[in-house]
Amino acid sequence: MVTPRFLLVTAATLAYYTCVGILIPTLPVFIKNGLGSGEAMIGASAVLFSGAAVLFRPLLTWVGNRWGRRTMMVSGSLVATVAALGMTLVNATWQLLPFRALMGVGEAALFVGAAILVVELSPENRKAEAASYLSVAVFGGLSVGPIIGELVMGDVPEGARGLSAGHFDRVFVVTALASLLAAAVSLTAPAFVGAKPERIRRKVSWFHPRSLRPGMILALGMAAWTSFTSFVPTFSKSIGLSGSARFFTVYSILCLVLRLFGAKTPERLGLRRSVWIAMSFLLCGVTSVGVLGSEIGIWIGTTFFALGVSFFYPSLLAMAVEGSDSDERVEVVASFTSFFEIGGVIGGLALGVIGQLFGERSTFFGGMVFAVMGLLLLRAPSTDGQELDTIKPG
Secondary structure (H helix, E strand, O other), rough: OOHHHHHHHHHHHHHHHHHHHHHHHHHHHHHHHHHOOOOOHHHHHHHHHHHHHHHHHHHHHHHHHOOOOOHHHHHHHHHHHHHHHHHHOEEEEEEEEHHHHHHHHHHHHHHHHHHHHHHHHHHHHHHHHHHHHHHHHHHHHHHHHHHHHHOOOOOOOOOOOOOHHOOOHHHHHHHHHHHHHHHHHHHHOOOOOOOOOOOOOOOOOOOOOHHHHHHHHHHHHHHHHHHHHHHHHHHHHOOOOOOOOOHHHHHHHHHHHHHHHHHHHHHOOHHHHHHHHHHHHHHHHHHHHHOOHHHHHHHHHHHHHHHHHHHHHHHHHHHHHHHOOOOHHHHHEEEHHHHHHHHHHHHHHHHHHHHHHHHHOOHHHHHHHHHHHHHHHHHHHOOOOOOOOOOOOO
């Protein structure tokens, strides 16, 4: 399964998510310290990023079927490059928002293209394993990106305000270079695996029926996850820590190791059981940060988040694409992955408002509510005949 074509797709993904990782610890600091805004605007930034990715999903589906998966990856990386360079011109928070929307479109295009290719390049009974291997590239980029981002930005004291508080322009230029590298590597990816789809619908829906149940569970889990990615950077500074890069680095390394050596775990456990365990870990993670409210709480939460995310997404993706053919696979994957951004929209908007009203620590209690809702939805009986445990242990 791990062929040269597979490795090229994952290499492009690695480069792109290094770009994403650079902004994880630096963008909240830019918004709060550089632009002087609060938690609500940090949440709004996440909403614009995710919302734009969802709105453009039908167009991405059409592009993927008409011009190929490679076109999705290359164009997405180039859009992100333009957006990152545009951020160097920002001197007010409202100016940042359209560039964050462009970054969302770029991320969606690259990831959907890459996810489709690894699914099509893998055997039918190893698609969750293939998704795990792709995520090794994702978390490899997310492990080195925060280190690069904080190193380039420099130390920004909690009370510092103004664009001169850190080297923000340098951060955005380095981000653009990483996404440009992703575009270059994406040129080597195949346009299609096998024959080009015979039926290309001019009108596609946002949500394919196969994606709805696993997608809603994904959205709730990602809403809980947003409390970690969006608010740990500023929360860590508020409790006297110098930064958050070390948490995201350890988190990403743990995810990388777990997905590399545990790639076959979802098929062995069964998809439903794997998702249940993963969502429980997400709940433990956000609870640790919220209840303890300290450095040790963040470290414990980081470990639980890594355990949860490592097996959450691959299991749900495998269930969504199971039984789909090449003519509908782009639409299924595009629809399913849109719930990742939907979770970001819900989480960013709701948690941003909660944080603005009740303080940063309250965002983690909001994340607990989303995780509990995900567990309840997972426990509820299916109404469409689609089950999560179609792959049995062994």
